[in-house]
Amino acid sequence: MPPKSHRSASVGQALDAAAALQPLRARLAASAARLDTIRPLLPAALRRAVLAGPIDDEEWCLLVPHSAAAAKIRQLLPALRTALEAAGHPRRDIRIRVHQDAAGR
Incomplete structure (x- = not known):
């Protein structure tokens, strides 16, 4: 029996390859797009620390x-909501959560 080939893949490649994970991939992309929209409105000191x-x-x-x-x-x-709506993102409540790993990024 020939040895199995172990090929590594990135998380993104794994998500792309698994049809069942496509909804997760779409939510990750939507969250990242929202963060890209509001990032310019964040104080400079927080731009890299705030995560989607x-x-x-x-x-x-x-x-x-x-x-x-x-x-x-x-x-x-209020400004973040306005920017998101202007960019065409569907309206959603925004929840802020303190997350320790966000600081150590």
Whole structure:
């Protein structure tokens, strides 16, 4: 019996290859697109620290490194919502979540 070939693939390639994972791939892309839309509105010090989190039919989550960042992002929510709507993204609530890994990125 010939040895099996073990070929490594990136997560993106694995998602592309598995039809059952296409909805997950679409949600990841939608979340990333939303973050790209609002990133210019974020304070310069937070642009690299804020991460796109999960998205579903009702809400989108932003991951921030600490509570001070969460407070600042909450102040910006009206402007962020306006930018998302202007860019044609479907309306969803925005949830801010402090996530420790966001700081160590």
